[in-house]
Amino acid sequence: MLKLLLLAALATAPPLPLEDCEACRPGKVCAQHRAEEKEELKRLAPLLKSEDPGQRMGALSSAAALTESHENAPSKAVAKVLAEALEDDQLTVRETAIVLLADGQHPEIAVTSTVKVLKGFEKNMWSLMGTMTGPNNEHGTVEEAMQYLEASMRACSELPDDRIVKALSTLLAAYPAEMRGEPVAMAATHSLLELGTQDAVSAVIKQLGRGKETTRLRRIHMALVRVADEKEIEARPAFGDKVEREWTVWLRKNKRAFPAKLGKWTGEREEE
Numbered sequence: 223m224l225k226l227l228l229l230a231a232l233a234t235a236p237p238l239p240l241e242d243c244e245a246c247r248p249g250k251v252c253a254q255h256r257a258e259e260k261e262e263l264k265r266l267a268p269l270l271k272s273e274d275p276g277q278r279m280g281a282l283s284s285a286a287a288l289t290e291s292h293e294n295a296p297s298k299a300v301a302k303v304l305a306e307a308l309e310d311d312q313l314t315v316r317e318t319a320i321v322l323l324a325d326g327q328h329p330e331i332a333v334t335s336t337v338k339v340l341k342g343f344e345k346n347m348w349s350l351m352g353t354m355t356g357p358n359n360e361h362g363t364v365e366e367a368m369q370y371l372e373a374s375m376r377a378c379s380e381l382p383d384d385r386i387v388k389a390l391s392t393l394l395a396a397y398p399a400e401m402r403g404e405p406v407a408m409a410a411t412h413s414l415l416e417l418g419t420q421d422a423v424s425a426v427i428k429q430l431g432r433g434k435e436t437t438r439l440r441r442i443h444m445a446l447v448r449v450a451d452e453k454e455i456e457a458r459p460a461f462g463d464k465v466e467r468e469w470t471v472w473l474r475k476n477k478r479a480f481p482a483k484l485g486k487w488t489g490e491r492e493e494e
Contacts, residue, residue: 246295248489259288259299270303275310279318282307286322293326296489301328305335313354313362317370324377329489333383339374340389344396368406375409379416383487387417391425402429403438411442415449420480423449423473430466439465453479 245252251259262284269281285303289296304327307319320339323332346353354367362370378390394410401407411429414422429442443461446469450458455476459468473480 241291242294243292246292248295251292251295251297255288255292256297256299259297262288263299263303266303270307275312275315278307278310278312278315282315282318282322286325286327289326296326296328298328298331301331301335305331308335308339311361313366313370317366317373320370320374320377324380326489329381329383329487333381333385333487336374336377336381337385337389340378340386340393343371343374344389344393347396347398371406372409375406375413377413378410379413381487382417382484384419384421384484385486387414387419387422387425387484390414390417391421394425395428400435403435403441408441408445411445415445417484418449418480419484420473420477420482423480424470427466427469427473430469443469455479 243252243255246255266281266285269277270285272278272281282304285300288300301323304319304323308316308323310316310319320336323335343350350371351364351367354370355361355364375390378386390410390413394407394414397407397410407429411426414426423446426442426446430439440461443459443465447458450456450472453476455472457472459465459472462468
């Protein structure tokens with residue numbers, strides 16, 4: 223019984239606070255943490271170059287964990303290691319890297335590196351699968367490519383910066399109509415709605431005018447309905463032939479519920 227009570231208490235307990243270091247400041251890691259990171263990154267260097275993708279992914283996770291003891295001042299050194307892995311030969315390693323990079327690492331490196339990835343997707347849109355997997359799937363399977371794409375879209379929600387909104391919106395607009403409402407595009411849709419600027423919401427609404435498949439369009443519509451619910455805006459369009467136009471009018475009427483801009487992300491965390 224005592225064990226059950228303990229488990230119940232742990233399940234309902236508030237999350238542990240993020241660790242800060244009083245000696246670290248944004249943009250400047252203290253001498254102790256800088257030395258620890260240098261030593262650990264040196265130890266991880268051979269693993270990061272291992273021929274085994276699993277070892278490379280494990281080394282990336284270990285590198286990312288170095289930030290946990292001073293999350294108020296993530297270092298450039300760790301973020302650069304993760305950013306370099308976005309060009310790894312294997313898609314599974316790239317997926318690991320972008321997820322870790324967006325999770326509390328150096329904000330400027332995280333944003334600029336993610337924007338670069340998004341622009342790469344857009345540039346190669348019409349040959350994307352072949353470009354990502356390689357002629358003989360040497361970089362990964364089509365399924366792994368789709369997983370990497372989806373993870374990249376989701377990671378954007380962790381980077382509240384106007385550059386991310388712009389790059390993600392442009393990429394979403396470049397997707398073929400048949401991808402609207404499908405998992406990868408929906409991951410981008412949800413991230414844009416979570417970032418929540420007027421431009422982000424507008425980019426989502428524009429998808430509704432680019433397809434004819436009702437089931438897919440309804441998914442986008444319902445994502446917008448959930449936003450209206452969260453904002454406690456009772457009046458919202460019904461799904462129908464004029465749904466894009468009606469959501470556009472809705473946004474115009476309710477634009478004050480959404481910030482015009484996010485600015486440049488500095489890594490500042492919201493209070494729990």
